[in-house]
Amino acid sequence: MPTFGPSTIRAVSDHQAQLDQVLRLVHDVLGAEVAGVCLHGSAVLGGLRPDSDLDVFVVARRRMTDRERRNLLHGLLGISGRGARNGEPARPVELIVVAQGDVRPWRYPPRCEFLYGEWLREEFERGEVPAPAVMPDLAPVITMVLLGDTPLFGPPPARLLDPVPHEDLRRATVAGVPELLAGLESDTRNVLLTLARVWMTLATGTVTSKDAAASWALDRLPARHRPVLARARSLYLGGRDSLAEPADSVAPGSESWDGEMLEVRGHADLVVRAIEQLAARDGH
Numbered sequence: 001m002p003t004f005g006p007s008t009i010r011a012v013s014d015h016q017a018q019l020d021q022v023l024r025l026v027h028d029v030l031g032a033e034v035a036g037v038c039l040h041g042s043a044v045l046g047g048l049r050p051d052s053d054l055d056v057f058v059v060a061r062r063r064m065t066d067r068e069r070r071n072l073l074h075g076l077l078g079i080s081g082r083g084a085r086n087g088e089p090a091r092p093v094e095l096i097v098v099a100q101g102d103v104r105p106w107r108y109p110p111r112c113e114f115l116y117g118e119w120l121r122e123e124f125e126r127g128e129v130p131a132p133a134v135m136p137d138l139a140p141v142i143t144m145v146l147l148g149d150t151p152l153f154g155p156p157p158a159r160l161l162d163p164v165p166h167e168d169l170r171r172a173t174v175a176g177v178p179e180l181l182a183g184l185e186s187d188t189r190n191v192l193l194t195l196a197r198v199w200m201t202l203a204t205g206t207v208t209s210k211d212a213a214a215s216w217a218l219d220r221l222p223a224r225h226r227p228v229l230a231r232a233r234s235l236y237l238g239g240r241d242s243l244a245e246p247a248d249s250v251a252p253g254s255e256s257w258d259g260e261m262l263e264v265r266g267h268a269d270l271v272v273r274a275i276e277q278l279a280a281r282d283g284h
Contacts, residue, residue: 015054018079018090022056023153025075026095029068035059035100036154040141044148046209050238053094053117056152057145059160063099064113069129072097072114077125081118092118096141103142106162108171110138139164139172143207166205173201174279177272184268188257192232192264195271202278211236217271225267228260 019039027034041055042048064072076093077083084090097114112135116124124130143164145157154160164172177198184191197213200206204216214233218226235255257264 014048015091018054018084018093019056019152021079022054022076022093022095025072025079026056026058027153029072029075030058030060030064030097033061034153035061036157036160037152038145038148038157039150039152040145040148041094042209044150045144045207046212048091049211049236051236052091054091056093056095057141057157058095058097058114059100059103059154059157060097060113061100063102063132064097066129069114069131073116073124073129076116077121080116081121083121094118096138098138100160103138104160104162106164106168108139108165108168109134109136110142111135112138136172136175139169140201140207143169147207169205169207170202170279170282173198174275177275181268181272184264185257185261188261188264189232189235189255192229192267193236195268195275196229199271199275199278202275202282221267221270225263225270228257228263228267231260 023037026037036059038057038059039055040057042052043054048054072095076095078085079090080093081090093116095114095116096112098110099113102111102113111132113132114130115133115135116130120128120130142161146161146163149156149158151157177195180191180194180198193210193214196217197208197210200208200213200216208216211233214229214236218229218233221229
């Protein structure tokens, strides 16, 4: 049996019913082809925050069929976030499936069999189905899965996955920056926090929670570039948004940054330059 840390025990116990639904669905769709299922992300890297997803990583023994993808998608739409059918509040679920043979032995870029996330719900409700695709972002995800070491079914992840070479982790982290910046105005809080994590990963070689990465970055930023990241971190941790009027009128994750976009862009430009300098130093 795995030994969970206190924050992981709370995450599992507080969301046991929803995680059980996810596990039943995965087994109903893939059956004996499920080699392992792991919890990762915030739940195992410091604890769930108010807007955190339940991040679930599935290792299958083979690639999925189109029918399996449709069935898995249909089930997740009724389990995750606002689509939960049981009437109870539900966390958003982010679920990734990989075929073991596509990631072990490790190769770059890796292939993802299936990706579900609430940010894609509108596309899925219009009839789109997650398709297999090359996904460099699997490098940091697998690194987090191995670091979290939290199996929900099957053996520890180290028995299913190879470690990601440091060079590939860095390469994948840099590759995601342009797409990340495209969401700076629409998803400001998440972009600021993720840029901090990219910066920290390149500088230290470690992957950690968004709030821990923000704390690391705040210690290294000039004073005038700290406020927007400090606000993003506070909101992520569930703190009061002093810019919301009234304080409780803004839904989680939908706070307005309109009056700060000049500062936000300046901060992002500075962090991107730091990322580019680190990448150039290491030959990217």
